[in-house]
Amino acid sequence: MDVRGLIADDWNWFWGTWWPTIDWGNAPAWVGAFLTSGSLFLAVLILRGDRKKDRRSDADAFFTYPVGSSTLKNGVKVHSTVEVHHYNAGDRPIIGASVWQLTSKRPTKKASLVFNPRGFEEMIYPGDKGETSLNFRRPEPPEADLILVFKDGRGVEWVRHLYTNKYLGEWYFRLHYPFKKMHWEL
Structure with missing residues (x-):
């Protein structure tokens, strides 16, 4: 059996059969997920900066x-x-x-x-x-x-x-x- 043929069959199955069957949700759900992740990341950065400022307050x-x-x-x-x-x-x-x-x-x-x-x-x-x-x-x-x-x-x-x-x-x-x-x- 040809290795290229096996890889091509697996590739075609992945993109042609399996990938389209997954329910990816709608655009508002994706936007909401990205915004939630971004706001959590931003909150962690702000808290970290405040702690650094508080730690350095006596030295500053x-x-x-x-x-x-x-x-x-x-x-x-x-x-x-x-x-x-x-x-x-x-x-x-x-x-x-x-x-x-x-x-x-x-x-x-x-x-x-x-x-x-x-x-x-x-x-x-x-x-x-x-x-x-x-x-x-x-x-x-x-x-x-x-x-x-x-x-x-x-x-x-x-x-x-x-x-x-x-x-x-x-x-x-x-x-x-x-x-x-x-x-x-x-």
């Missing part, structure tokens, strides 16, 4: 902005300074905020935003504001590789780019530091 209420400057000596830039200004507009404290510099080997801690000589966890309370200066030995401030690491009032750890304020996830560090586990010493 912590404002930081850097101001960079360079020191001139005989008309040549010698070293640079970045002042990091911060303000907690939220209802909960920010814990252990610190600025890190990303290097080719591993991230290194540059400074804490709050100095606490007693050794307790450094907190920025609601309504607190301040500034911290970072000095660098190179002529231009390292804008691309400064990040802010902190915990919000719920204890969730956040890593945010200092200049763009974009949150960096674990994917970022797996991409740039694939063989290292990130441990932030807050």
Whole structure:
């Protein structure tokens, strides 16, 4: 028996005999099914977005902005300074905020935003504001590789780019530091 003949017979049976006998319903039933599925999908997306906003609300209420400057000596830039200004507009404290510099080997801690000589966890309370200066030995401030690491009032750890304020996830560090586990010493 010819294989092509068997396939052709099965194909003809499927499209000629079986397919037309199925009751597919009418157009309004199909439209209703698609609209119901779409509205359920949209509801899930909206709920997910609201949960994400609620989770980030404490972190988004912590404002930081850097101001960079360079020191001139005989008309040549010698070293640079970045002042990091911060303000907690939220209802909960920010814990252990610190600025890190990303290097080719591993991230290194540059400074804490709050100095606490007693050794307790450094907190920025609601309504607190301040500034911290970072000095660098190179002529231009390292804008691309400064990040802010902190915990919000719920204890969730956040890593945010200092200049763009974009949150960096674990994917970022797996991409740039694939063989290292990130441990932030807050």
